[in-house]
Amino acid sequence: MKHPWLKRLLSLHGFLFLAFVYAPIIIVVVYSFNSHPVNMMVWKDFTFDWYLSIFGNPTKLTEQTLYVESTDQLLSAVKNSLTVALTTTTFATIVGTATALAIYRYHFKLKPFYQGLLYMPMVMPDIVLGIALLVFFINFGVKLGLMSIIIGHCTFLISYVFVVVSARLAGMDSTLEEASADLGANPWATFRRVTFPQILPGIVGGALLAFIISMDDLVITYFIAGVDSTTLPVFIYGMLRRGVKPEINAIATLMLLFSFAIAALGLYFRRRN
Amino acid sequence: MATKRDLRSLSTLLTPSTLFLGVFFLGPLAVMVIFSFLEPGIYGGVVWNFYHWNYGRILGWADGEWEDFDPVYIDIFLRSVRLALTNVGITLLVCYPAALWVSGLSVRWRTFVVFIITLPFFVSLVVRLFCWVLILRPSGFLSTSLMGLGIISEPIDIIYTETAVLIGMAYILLPFMFLPLYASIEKLDHSLLEASADLGANPFQTFWRVILPCTLPGIAAGAVLVFIPSLGNFIVPDLLGGAKVMMIGNLIEQQFLSARNWPFGSALSVMIMLVMFMLIVFYLRRIGRSEIVR
Numbered sequence: 001m002k003h004p005w006l007k008r009l010l011s012l013h014g015f016l017f018l019a020f021v022y023a024p025i026i027i028v029v030v031y032s033f034n035s036h037p038v039n040m041m042v043w044k045d046f047t048f049d050w051y052l053s054i055f056g057n058p059t060k061l062t063e064q065t066l067y068v069e070s071t072d073q074l075l076s077a078v079k080n081s082l083t084v085a086l087t088t089t090t091f092a093t094i095v096g097t098a099t100a101l102a103i104y105r106y107h108f109k110l111k112p113f114y115q116g117l118l119y120m121p122m123v124m125p126d127i128v129l130g131i132a133l134l135v136f137f138i139n140f141g142v143k144l145g146l147m148s149i150i151i152g153h154c155t156f157l158i159s160y161v162f163v164v165v166s167a168r169l170a171g172m173d174s175t176l177e178e179a180s181a182d183l184g185a186n187p188w189a190t191f192r193r194v195t196f197p198q199i200l201p202g203i204v205g206g207a208l209l210a211f212i213i214s215m216d217d218l219v220i221t222y223f224i225a226g227v228d229s230t231t232l233p234v235f236i237y238g239m240l241r242r243g244v245k246p247e248i249n250a251i252a253t254l255m256l257l258f259s260f261a262i263a264a265l266g267l268y269f270r271r272r273n
Numbered sequence: 274m275a276t277k278r279d280l281r282s283l284s285t286l287l288t289p290s291t292l293f294l295g296v297f298f299l300g301p302l303a304v305m306v307i308f309s310f311l312e313p314g315i316y317g318g319v320v321w322n323f324y325h326w327n328y329g330r331i332l333g334w335a336d337g338e339w340e341d342f343d344p345v346y347i348d349i350f351l352r353s354v355r356l357a358l359t360n361v362g363i364t365l366l367v368c369y370p371a372a373l374w375v376s377g378l379s380v381r382w383r384t385f386v387v388f389i390i391t392l393p394f395f396v397s398l399v400v401r402l403f404c405w406v407l408i409l410r411p412s413g414f415l416s417t418s419l420m421g422l423g424i425i426s427e428p429i430d431i432i433y434t435e436t437a438v439l440i441g442m443a444y445i446l447l448p449f450m451f452l453p454l455y456a457s458i459e460k461l462d463h464s465l466l467e468a469s470a471d472l473g474a475n476p477f478q479t480f481w482r483v484i485l486p487c488t489l490p491g492i493a494a495g496a497v498l499v500f501i502p503s504l505g506n507f508i509v510p511d512l513l514g515g516a517k518v519m520m521i522g523n524l525i526e527q528q529f530l531s532a533r534n535w536p537f538g539s540a541l542s543v544m545i546m547l548v549m550f551m552l553i554v555f556y557l558r559r560i561g562r563s564e565i566v567r
Contacts, residue, residue, distance in 0.1 A: 003476050007377070014374035014386075017367065021393055021447065024404035027414055031407070041407065041417045095289045102286035106279065114287070121298055125505035125549060127522050129301075131542045135308050135535060136301035155298045158290055187282070216397045218508060223529065233399045240403060240512060244410070252400040263395040267388065 025256060032249035040246050050250035074251070077235035084146060084221075084231060085214040088153040093207040095154075096161025097199075103162075104169040121156035122163070126219035129156065134223045144226035152224045153214045160213060161206035168202025201269055208266045212259065302546075309539035317533035327540035346524070350544070353521040356438060357503035361496045363443045364450035368495070372455040373484075387455065394448045402512050405441050406432065409513065433515035441513040442503050449502070450495035457491025458484075493560050497552055505545045521545065 031040055035047035056071030103114055121129065133152045142148055176198070180190040218233040225234055232255070239248055312324040329335045331350070335342040375386050393401065408414045411428040419425045431437050461484065469479040507522025514520070521541060528538025 006476055010370055010374040010377065013370045017371040017374075018386075018389065020367075020444075021390060024401070024408060024444070025393055025396070028400075028404045028407060031414075039412055039417070041412060041414050095293060098286040099290040102283055106283045108283065117294055117298075118290075121294075123501060123549065123553060125501055125545055127505040127507060127525055128305075128542045128546050128549075129298075131525060131529065131538060132301035132305040133297070134529065135539060136297075136304045139304050139308075151297050154293065155301075158293065162290075187278075212395055216395075218397075218399055233397055236397075236399050236403070237508070240399065240406065244403075244406060248403060249407075252403055255397050255400050259396045260392065263392055 028249055029253050029256065032246075032253040034246070034249075040244070040249065050246050051254075054247050054250050073230070074235065077230045077232045080146060080149075080229055081215055081232040084149050084153060085211050087150050088157055088214045089207050089211040091150075092154050092157035092161050092210045093203060096158045096206060096210075097165050097203055099158065100162045100165035100169055101195075104166060118159050118162050121159045124156075126217075127223075130220040130223035133220065137224060144224055145229045148224045148226070149221055149229065149231065152220050153217060156220075157210040157214060160209050161203075164206035164209060165199060165202045168199045168205075172198050201272075204269050205266055208262060208269070212262050216259075305539045306543055308536050309543045311536045313534045313536045317535065319536055324536065327536045330537060331540065331544065346541075349519055349524055350521055352519075353504055354548075356435065356442070356518075356520065357500050360439060360442045360446065360503045361450075361499050363439060364447055364499050365454075365492065365495065367443065368447060368451040368454050369492075372451060372458050375455060376458045376461070383459075390451060391448050394445075398445055398508065401445055402441055402509060405437070405444060406512055409437050409440070432513060433517055435514070435518050437513040438510050438518050438520075441509040442506060445509065446499045446502060449498040453491045453494035453498065454488065455491075457488040457494075461487055490560050493556060497556050500552065501549050504548065 031043075032050060033046050033048070034040060034043055035049065036042050036044035054071065054074060099114075099118065103111060103118075130152075133148070133155070136142075137144060137148050172195075176194050177190055180194045181187075185193065216233060217231075218237055221231050222234050222237065225231060230238070236248065236251060239245065308319055309327055310323055310325060312320040312322040313327075314320050326335055330342055331346045333342050333347075371390075375383055375390075378386060406413070409432040410416070411430045411432070413432070415431065416425075416428040420428065431440075465483050465487070466479055469483045474482065505522045505525075506520060507526050510518050510520045510523055511526075521544075525538050525541045525545075528534045528541065532538075
């Protein structure tokens with residue numbers, strides 16, 4: 001390189017960029033162990049008490065400053081989130097994969113229409129989709145609750161699975177399928193023995209992405225969740241709106257760990273193939 | 274070429290998504306558009322009469338009876354557009370050099386750094402914004418540490434300003450700018466850069482004349498992907514902007530959750546959707562379909 005100073009400047013920017021991305025997260029994790037009961041950002045001592053208190057255990061700190069809303073509410077939000085995420089992931093993965101197979105495999109007149117339709121939910125601003133689903137459910141008398149959240153999430157998660165599986169299909173060696181057909185396998189056997197094993201990493205990746213997006217979705221869920229079916233992000237958003245409490249640090253740290261674990265799992269599956 | 278069996282398996286594969294997206298995606302959008310032309314009920318809900326003053330209230334005509342034209346709505350709309358555009362500018366300025374840096378690393382480091390950069394964005398949005406609430410509050414990390422260092426004597430109040438909203442929005446939307454930029458910079462033909470240098474261009478000339486024009490599709494894709502979610506955002510202005518920095522998303526949320534004027538809220542949503550469609554059409558016409566698929 002003829003201009004080492006330029007390169008150094010770029011590296012400096014790169015490190016600052018990484019710092020900007022990670023510093024906020026690291027701050028929250030570090031201060032979730034801070035025992036200062038009044039100002040969360042003044043370091044006092046190391047403590048696990050916030051973690052204990054979010055699970056409803058009495059601690060020294062929470063005796064003085066009874067903060068946590070209700071562990072029951074938190075746990076039911078977690079349960080709702082998991083229920084919604086697991087159901088939507090299953091449904092969206094099956095439907096999204098089927099759609100990807102159809103679009104990739106066949107040539108038909110409506111193909112561009114379908115491709116447009118499938119990309120639309122991903123570019124549609126969250127608030128527009130949330131509002132549209134809300135007025136739709138209310139207009140047709142659908143009760144807002146877990147079911148409405150599941151339907152709402154599926155409308156955009158099908159698209160995400162479709163995109164990931166399509167990418168995998170596009171990278172697939174199609175001669176293998178032809179060979180299988182030439183050797184006398186019927187279409188179902190070809191799918192089961194040849195196509196499916198090859199696109200499995202794409203399906204797993206799409207499913208993990210759908211799961212993580214469903215667990216994380218705030219805006220759409222916010223509009224279509226009923227009164228007694230709050231998910232974790234909506235619950236935390238509600239807590240934040242009422243004021244910042246040290247327990248949120250601990251909850252946030254646990255959620256961080258969970259998201260990183262899912263992302264690591266995704267990376268593992270990608271590496272293995 | 275299409276045999277009967279092909280047709281049958283095609284329809285089997287497509288039916289679930291057709292039905293589902295038809296009913297639960299296109300259906301709701303249609304209902305929303307219809308609602309935006311209906312009369313608001315006095316206690317929420319809608320009255321099934323054609324009523325175009327929902328749009329008039331925003332754009333400048335009104336019946337003067339139920340709905341009044343109020344320039345405040347246009348102001349909020351324009352502010353949202355301005356903040357979204359500023360956010361596009363900020364993310365572009367932050368991500369472009371970063372993407373250049375990553376593309377200059379060795380192949381092994383490149384994959385790793387891209388992974389490291391995208392990793393935090395799998396973390397819940399609400400958690401990432403909470404981080405910034407903690408940092409920007411008057412009793413937050415920034416104030417406390419600056420005071421601890423003796424740089425300032427009184428707590429600084431960044432939260433509930435446009436600056437705070439812009440920081441938060443840039444933070445949550447960084448990867449939408451970074452990834453398309455990085456994809457287009459990585460594809461750059463390095464012999465072009467060498468040719469430019471051999472012909473006597475300095476690094477800045479090479480950048481302006483070669484690198485920037487070649488990566489324009491990536492810039493456009495990133496700009497669209499950042500602009501759309503910025504425009505309708507209501508979580509960031511709500512948590513970091515407070516009542517002072519109201520954006521169109523907050524206005525819509527109010528119409529549904531407190532003002533109970535659904536047709537007006539629907540009309541505002543339809544306007545966001547129209548802006549989005551215009552952008553996408555413009556983008557597809559100018560840049561081509563292939564880029565958005567990535």
